[in-house]
Amino acid sequence: MEYVIIIISAVFVNNIVLTRFLGICPFIGVSGRVSTALGMSGAVAFVMTIATLVTYLLQVYILNPFGIAFMQTITFILVIASLVQLVEIILKKVSPPLYQALGIFLPLITTNCAILGVAILAQQNEYNLLESVVFGIANAIGFGLALILFSGIREHLSMVNVPKALQGVPIAFIVAGLLAMAFMGFAGIV
Amino acid sequence: MNQWKNFSKGFIKENAVFVLFLGLCPTLGVTSTAINGLGMGLATTFVLFMSNIVVSLIKSLIPDKVRIPTYIVVIASFVTIVELTMQAYLPTLFEQLGLFIPLIVVNCVILGRAEAFASKNNLLTSALDGLGMGLGFAFALTLLGAVREILGSGSLFGLKFIAGDGILLFILPPGAFIALGYLIVIMNKIKEKTT
Secondary structure, three states: OHHHHHHHHHHHHOOOOOOOOOOHHHHHHOOOOHHHHHHHHHHHHHHHHHHHHHHHHHHHHHHOOOOOHHHHHHHHHHHHHHHHHHHHHHHHHHOHHHHHHHHHHHHHHOOOHHHHHHHHHHHHOOOOHHHHHHHHHHHHHHHHHHHHHHHHHHHHHOOOOOOHHHOOHHHHHHHHHHHHHHHHOOOOOO | OHHHHHHHOOOOOOOOOOOOOOOHHHHHHOOOOHHHHHHHHHHHHHHHHHHHHHHHHHOOOOOHHHHHHHHHHHHHHHHHHHHHHHHHHOHHHHHHHHHHOHHHHHOHHHHHHHHHHHOOOOHHHHHHHHHHHHHHHHHHHHHHHHHHHHHHHOEEOOEEOOOOOOOHHHOOHHHHHHHHHHHHHHHHHHHHHHO
16 A cells, blocks of 8 residues: 555656656657657666665665765765666667667666656655665656656647747746646645 | 856856756756745855866866766765755755755756866866856746745745735746746847847
């Protein structure tokens, strides 16, 4: 039951993009088409799940016992950066088709604050190992959901007549605002 | 004159938020009030200024292949300094900015300036660039924070001047997106006029 609450809360109520404002750069940057949005969501889901797991182990078995929790920011970001590199190398060897599909999105993920944000949030919420991993997966789903919904809207948006001053990024923000408003409807269900 | 340009370009012409669309997560996440926006902006300015200086000083020592990880370590060190200092001296602000303080590490403005500017320019130019871009970022955050605070709670920097609650929406997440969208439109208009 706990896990269900974590999932529903991360996907709908506290959606990582629309409520917590993490991962806005890819949200605005790669949401032009549904197909690229799908690729990005896949890559994020992959890295976020592994990153949450690895940073949890690091925090509990290295940072905490040695009393160097203040090194959290530096260690986490370094681990995530190397992890992204590692995932890229492994995918290239093990599963070329998957590498083809996710390839170009992987390097972009290092600077996606959603990954670091979720790793730190899992620590702040004091989740145990399994809860952290579930939290990572749930947030990845939330990110994917927001990104894919938004890219679907933007695809349609490219076909309508937008006032000149609002074209491009400004209208994207206003649409994102409306989408965030829709997600506010979920507030209070957990 | 040229140095002045390096400093001032960050405000309007190459403003990180309104023109380059970098560092959007903290821009949207912390600007429910002008004070929070200013605090976040100044914290980022400090990190950007210091990291630009250090990167510019050590640029010839770093092998090309490991430069990005090196920049990240430099940035993360300064972020940790900000984090600990703020926790000690400004605990309320620290609490309100919360998660977004450690996330200064992944603010693309900082890494972007290290890679695109400080690694190619001398100390003084890089320092001015860092300061200018940082203050431009702080300006954008304060402006967005002020707009949201005025519309959302009828106050500015905590001083209430309109009775009642204001439009609650602007304090909530959707308001951040919508306010930023319209601010970009206005900034585009200003930029068109001045150039």
